[in-house]
Amino acid sequence: MDRRTTIKNLLAGAAGAALLSQATACEAPADLAKVTEAKAAGYGLRLPHELKHDARIANDSFFNEPEKIDLGILADIITPGTDTEPKATDTGVVDFFEFISLDLPDYHQNILRGGLGWLNIEAGQRFGRYFSELTEAERIQIVDDIAYPEEAEGTEFEAGSKFFDRVRYLTLTGYFTSKKGIKTLDYQGNAPNVWDGVPQEVLDKHGLAYDPKYLDKYVDQSKRDVQAEWDDEMNLIT
Amino acid sequence: MQIKKNDKEYDAVIVGSGAGGGMTANRLAKAGLNIAIIEAGPYFDPADPAQKTQLRWPWESPRRGAGTLRSFGDFHAGLSGWEIPGEPYDTIDDTKFSWWRTRVLGGRTNHWGRISLRFGPDDFHRKDIDGLGENWPIRYDELKPYYDKLDKMVGVFGTNEGLANDPDGFFLPPPKPRLHELLAVKGASKAGVPMYPGRLSMVTKRINKDRGVCFYCGQCSRACSVYADFSAGTVLVFPAIKNGKEGKGGQVDLYVNSMAREVITDASGKATAVSYISKDDRREYQIKGKVIVLAASACETARLLMNSKAPGQDNGLGNGSGTLGRYLHDSTGAGTSAFIPSLMDRDRYNEDGVGGMHVYAPWWGKDKKLDFPRGYHLEVYGGMGMPSYGFGGGHKAIQKMMGFKPGGYGNPLMKDVRAHYGAVVGFAGRGEAVALYDNYCEVNPGKVDEWGIPTLRFHYKWSDHERLQAKHMHESIREILTGMGGKLFDDEIPSYENDHGLLAPGAIIHEVGTARMHDDPKQGVTNRHSALHEVPNVYLADASVFTSQADKNPTWTIMALAMRAADHIISERKKMNI
Numbered sequence: 001m002d003r004r005t006t007i008k009n010l011l012a013g014a015a016g017a018a019l020l021s022q023a024t025a026c027e028a029p030a031d032l033a034k035v036t037e038a039k040a041a042g043y044g045l046r047l048p049h050e051l052k053h054d055a056r057i058a059n060d061s062f063f064n065e066p067e068k069i070d071l072g073i074l075a076d077i078i079t080p081g082t083d084t085e086p087k088a089t090d091t092g093v094v095d096f097f098e099f100i101s102l103d104l105p106d107y108h109q110n111i112l113r114g115g116l117g118w119l120n121i122e123a124g125q126r127f128g129r130y131f132s133e134l135t136e137a138e139r140i141q142i143v144d145d146i147a148y149p150e151e152a153e154g155t156e157f158e159a160g161s162k163f164f165d166r167v168r169y170l171t172l173t174g175y176f177t178s179k180k181g182i183k184t185l186d187y188q189g190n191a192p193n194v195w196d197g198v199p200q201e202v203l204d205k206h207g208l209a210y211d212p213k214y215l216d217k218y219v220d221q222s223k224r225d226v227q228a229e230w231d232d233e234m235n236l237i238t
Numbered sequence: 239m240q241i242k243k244n245d246k247e248y249d250a251v252i253v254g255s256g257a258g259g260g261m262t263a264n265r266l267a268k269a270g271l272n273i274a275i276i277e278a279g280p281y282f283d284p285a286d287p288a289q290k291t292q293l294r295w296p297w298e299s300p301r302r303g304a305g306t307l308r309s310f311g312d313f314h315a316g317l318s319g320w321e322i323p324g325e326p327y328d329t330i331d332d333t334k335f336s337w338w339r340t341r342v343l344g345g346r347t348n349h350w351g352r353i354s355l356r357f358g359p360d361d362f363h364r365k366d367i368d369g370l371g372e373n374w375p376i377r378y379d380e381l382k383p384y385y386d387k388l389d390k391m392v393g394v395f396g397t398n399e400g401l402a403n404d405p406d407g408f409f410l411p412p413p414k415p416r417l418h419e420l421l422a423v424k425g426a427s428k429a430g431v432p433m434y435p436g437r438l439s440m441v442t443k444r445i446n447k448d449r450g451v452c453f454y455c456g457q458c459s460r461a462c463s464v465y466a467d468f469s470a471g472t473v474l475v476f477p478a479i480k481n482g483k484e485g486k487g488g489q490v491d492l493y494v495n496s497m498a499r500e501v502i503t504d505a506s507g508k509a510t511a512v513s514y515i516s517k518d519d520r521r522e523y524q525i526k527g528k529v530i531v532l533a534a535s536a537c538e539t540a541r542l543l544m545n546s547k548a549p550g551q552d553n554g555l556g557n558g559s560g561t562l563g564r565y566l567h568d569s570t571g572a573g574t575s576a577f578i579p580s581l582m583d584r585d586r587y588n589e590d591g592v593g594g595m596h597v598y599a600p601w602w603g604k605d606k607k608l609d610f611p612r613g614y615h616l617e618v619y620g621g622m623g624m625p626s627y628g629f630g631g632g633h634k635a636i637q638k639m640m641g642f643k644p645g646g647y648g649n650p651l652m653k654d655v656r657a658h659y660g661a662v663v664g665f666a667g668r669g670e671a672v673a674l675y676d677n678y679c680e681v682n683p684g685k686v687d688e689w690g691i692p693t694l695r696f697h698y699k700w701s702d703h704e705r706l707q708a709k710h711m712h713e714s715i716r717e718i719l720t721g722m723g724g725k726l727f728d729d730e731i732p733s734y735e736n737d738h739g740l741l742a743p744g745a746i747i748h749e750v751g752t753a754r755m756h757d758d759p760k761q762g763v764t765n766r767h768s769a770l771h772e773v774p775n776v777y778l779a780d781a782s783v784f785t786s787q788a789d790k791n792p793t794w795t796i797m798a799l800a801m802r803a804a805d806h807i808i809s810e811r812k813k814m815n816i
Contacts, residue, residue, distance in 0.1 A: 043298040043312070044291030044460075045282055045342075049323050050307045054300070078647045085652075092297075099300045100627075148645040149634070161645075165634075168647065172630025172655060177296035177303070182625060185656060189590035190293060190624050192453035197414035202585050208420045214435065217397050219411035219442045224451050228443045230390070230408045234398055238443075 057102045062109065067116050069132050071097050074164070075171045077143055079181075088171050091178035097170060108166070115163025122160065194221050241513065243524045248274045249488065250807065251512045251527030253498045253542065256345025257793050258779035258800040259533030260470030265804035267478040267488040271811075274525050275475065275490065276514050278497045278534075279317055279341030282348070282471060284461035291315060291460040296626050304627035309338075311626060315461035315469075316349025317342040320744070324688030328695040335696040336744035337537060343494060344471030346535070346747070346793075348461050351594045352468060353617070353791045354394040354439040356385045356798075358403030360604075361670075361788035368611045370672045370703070372565075374785040375757045375766040378405070384798035392468050392797070393445040395592075396437035404600040410442045413454070415596045416589045418581065418620035418663045423597055425722035431616070431714060433599045439468035439794075440592045448477055456623065458593025467593065493525070497689045501530055501555055501776060503548040509555075509776045515689040529807055529816055533779035533800065536566070537679050540752035540782055541694050543763075544681045548773065556770030559760050562753055563680050565673040566698065567787055569748040570614065571741040572708040574715055575664030576724030577636050578620075583657045589621050601669075601789055603710075610706035614669025614789045616715065622660035630655050632662065632727075639725045665718060667711030670789040672703050673751050677743070698743045708740035748792050750784035768803035775816040777803045 046054070063071065072089045075097075081087030101108045119142070123131040127138050134142075143164070145157045152161030175181035197218070203209055210218075229238045249271035252259045263273050284290045291313035296302045299312040306312070309319035320336040327337050340346045359378040365371050382405070388394075389408035398406035412435035415423065423433045440452045449472075450464025458467040465472040481487035495517040502511040502524060511526040532539040540563045546555035554562050601613030633651070634644035636658045646654075682695040712731040719726060732739035743749070756762020759771035764783045770776045779800040781792045788795075810816045 042288075043294055045280070045289040045315075045317070047280070047307075047317055053307060057300075079652060080648055082649065096302065100302075100304070103301050103304065103306050143647060147647050148643055150644060165645070168645075168651075169631055172633070173302065173625075173627055176625045176629045176655075177627065179295065179297050182296070184652075185625065185659060186586040187622065187624060187659075188586050188588040189622070190295065190455060190457075191588060192293075192455065193588050193590075195413055195454040195589070195591050198417045198420070198589070199585070199587055202417060202587070203420075205585070206417065206421070206580065208417070208424070210414060210420070211423075214397070217411060217435070218414045219395070224442065225444050228393075228410055228445050234406050234408050236409065236411060236443075 057099065060102050061098070062101045063098055063113075066130075066132065067113070068094050068098070070116050070119065071112075071167065073132060073139065074143075074167050077139065078168050078171045079175050085184045086180045088175050091175050091181045093171055093174040093178070096174035096178075100170065108170075111163055111166050115160065115166070118160050118163060194224070196221050241522045241524055243511075244526065247526040247528065248272050248491075249527070249811075250274075250529040250531055251276065251525050252531040252533060252779070253512060253539075254345060254533035254535065254780065255343050255475055255492070256340070256470050256533065256535070256780070257347050257796045258781075259531065260344065260347070260474035261797045261800040262531050262533060262777075262779045262804045263490060264474040264478045265801055266807060267482055267490050269488070269808045271488040271808075273478070273488055273490045274527065275492050276496045276498050276512060276525065277343050277345075277492065277494045278517075279343060279494065281492070281494045282315070282317070282343045282461070283476075284315065284469070284472065285463045285465070290463050292457050292463050293455060296624065302627040310349065310459060313457075313460050314349065315342070315459065316340045316346060325693075326685070326687065327693050328682055328685070330695055330697040333696055333698050334742040335698045336742060337694070337696065337749075338744065338747040339535070339538065343475065343492070344461075344469045347468060347470040349459065349747075350791070350793060351617075352438040352440055352458055353594060353598075354437055354468070354794045355615075355790035356405045356407060357381070357788045357790055357795050358405055360403045361786070361790065364612065364786055370611055371786050372673065372754070372756070372761075375755055381795070381798050381802065384801045385794065387801065388794065388797055392439055392473060393441045393449075394437055394439045394794075395435070395442045397435045399434055401600060403604065407437075409437070410445070412436060413442060413592055413596050416591055416621050417584075418578070418660075419595065419597045419618060421578065421581075421722045422618045422663060422665075422718065425718045425724075426599055426616075428721040429714065429717040431599050431602055431718060433597045436595045436598045438592060438594045440594075441466045442592070449473065452592055454591055456590030456593050496523070497691065498534060498542055499545065499689070499691050501532070501542065501546040503546070503555070503773065505549060507548040507551070507773060509773055515691070517689075520689070529775050529777065531777045531779050531803075531807075532782075535780055536749045536752045536782040536784075537694060539778055539780055540679055541681065541692075543753065545692055551772060556753070556763055556772045556776065558772050559763060561675075561761065562763050564675050564678045565751040565754050566677045566679055566696070566749060567671045567673045567751050568743045569746040569787060569789070569791075570669040570671050570704045570707055571666060571746040572711040572739040573664060573666035574712065574719070574726060574728060574739070575662055576719040576722070576726045577639055577658070578661050578663050578722055578724045579640070580723050581661035581663075584622065584660045586622065590623070591621075595619065608710065610703050610710065611672065612670035612703070612707065612789060614667040614707060614711055617666045617668065618663065619666070620660070620663035633658060635727055663719065663722065663724060665715040667708070667715065668746060668748075668789060668791070669704075669707050669711065670787060672701065673754070673786050674701065679752060700737060700740060700743065705734065705738050705740055709738035712739055748781070748787060750781035750787045750792055753778050753782040754785045755783045756785065767806040768799055769806070777807060779803055
């Protein structure tokens with residue numbers, strides 16, 4: 001039985017039906033291919049104070065346009081993309097910077113806004129222009145001074161490196177939690193499946209094996225839909 | 239003020255719809271009793287596409303799952319957390335206590351890790367063994383039939399290992415361990431710590447027609463849309479409501495968004511009703527019941543009793559012993575994690591598994607000579623989980639361990655981050671604290687929440703029993719992680735002054751003991767059947783009745799006791815005692 005047939009069979013029944021109508025799997029089995037993603041409003045049950053919080057953010061703004069441009073330049077230096085992978089700004093990272101700064105203002109606003117100020121002062125002192133007007137080589141010259149926190153500590157670049165550290169963290173988080181970025185990580189989960197252990201080739205690669213003592217105790221996925229019954233001695237008999 | 243009184247008198251009014259309240263409601267309704275359930279939070283059905291968060295992707299949350307509004311992240315179904323707007327609490331002196339509240343149908347069972355461990359025979363009489371704390375008035379044998387019924391009714395996977403204090407059960411088959419869990423078992427074995435398949439309440443094999451079978455998305459904390467994990471709402475309350483409508487049991491009426499305020503008593507001291515504030519119109523209502531069951535969580539139940547009175551009971555209902563709110567204790571918790579170089583650049587495949595650990599280590603040190611009493615179990619975490627807010631945050635520490643300059647940018651950095659994905663493994667210890675009279679919650683005079691209900695304040699200090707246990711947790715965990723070839727994120731065990739890394743009480747969300755069970759009415763609030771000594775028609779069905787918390791997670795025992803209390807209610811009704 002190939003994987004798709006397995007899932008189709010194993011998910012049959014009442015639970016399967018519920019699942020089929022609501023599945024949002026990206027790698028859906030053949031019979032799920034036509035099912036469109038659930039498009040319920042919002043992202044699950046929200047409490048009144050949560051709705052208010054989100055509505056407040058929707059009507060607010062933090063970064064101005066030049067700040068957003070600078071954040072985008074930095075994010076793309078951190079995650080430039082390749083022939084097959086998108087760069088940071090193609091995955092909505094700047095919008096994420098904006099939202100998260102309004103969502104966690106005490107934690108993010110001052111370090112990001114202050115850091116952008118620092119960056120433009122530094123650009124002005126070194127090159128007489130704003131950061132966004134620098135050549136790529138000039139930008140990298142500054143970034144190299146602030147990209148390694150241990151080297152920057154105790155120097156004139158310490159504040160800049162703390163700022164860059166935060167930009168790097170938010171870029172990575174924003175990128176790998178975005179629809180396009182997560183694909184580059186090759187995360188394969190968040191999809192209905194029937195777990196039957198680590199693939200044999202992976203076990204072999206790591207020199208590991210399942211303990212034979214437990215092999216007949218682990219769930220037999222071909223019998224997962226068979227009603228569980230026990231004898232009086234607590235032994236599963238189905 | 240006019241209180242709106244409902245003329246209908248229920249056979250039982252139950253406060254709380256979580257493990258204890260849900261189980262009591264289910265069992266009483268099955269016996270034909272008409273039930274009202276009062277729940278402080280909203281109605282919640284994870285099968286409703288508008289409400290479900292299961293299988294949603296991180297980008298569907300604008301904060302990418304961050305915990306801004308929910309302590310355990312934006313998709314978490316255990317609504318609320320340690321802080322709830324409008325519902326404050328305080329601490330006394332330098333107490334560090336965090337009070338978790340869940341306000342939603344099903345209560346904390348929407349949140350918990352589904353680790354479903356029976357207490358063992360020793361756990362009911364620790365005082366006999368080490369001279370500390372107090373024995374329970376009941377023993378394992380009295381609760382065993384209820385644990386047995388519970389296993390078959392709710393479903394829990396595991397294996398029968400014949401361990402003396404970690405009893406066997408009617409288990410569903412466990413899932414195979416993930417890669418990092420196989421490594422963990424190996425590392426633990428080197429350290430002399432035996433690990434076994436986990437014991438979690440997810441349905442890995444069909445248990446009834448109403449519930450689906452696990453499809454291994456690892457998202458039980460978001461609540462399951464096919465009801466394959468245990469949540470009190472989907473597994474206990476929904477079937478009870480359905481049976482009532484079909485005439486197969488008593489009627490179950492659900493009052494959601496209703497914050498219980500007081501248990502009302504008559505001139506004879508008998509409880510007659512529960513008063514609550516509707517969150518919808520902020521007005522007070524009363525529901526009458528022949529029996530009142532409180533299952534609002536240990537501290538919330540204590541608060542409700544403290545805010546109630548009866549003739550001659552001025553310092554709280556059923557508090558003649560003066561122990562209401564006392565003996566509050568949470569599980570101990572400590573742990574750390576490591577980077578495992580052999581897991582770098584892993585092959586990718588879906589290893590989400592069930593929403594928790596596939597293996598664990600029950601307490602192995604019973605016969606060892608140790609400088610602390612009681613014990614703990616170990617939980618393991620790791621793997622290629624779904625990225626969420628915070629992803630990439632640990633990359634500098636790993637770069638440093640691998641001898642690289644931390645920081646950087648560009649594709650070399652991106653390559654590092656992808657290589658490190660799924661290569662971090664951690665362990666957490668969860669152990670038994672000794673219940674102390676001086677650890678308590680009490681009503682804070684002069685302070686009310688937004689519903690006008692007096693709030694709580696907490697006094698809690700760990701003792702060296704717990705600190706030294708945490709030190710031992712760290713020693714064991716570090717030995718195991720190192721044995722797995724891991725590089726520890728923090729090399730040193732936190733100092734004595736820092737409680738050896740012991741988390742603050744409340745952090746593990748296992749608080750119990752505020753109305754402990756005791757045969758002597760002077761030493762405990764409840765009797766061996768979970769009823770108040772002084773008000774026999776009030777039963778407590780949550781962890782408030784625990785005389786002591788074992789190194790087991792409390793939910794399975796909450797439900798076994800709730801089942802037993804429900805059976806007592808049914809038999810007392812037959813005898814016309816209540």
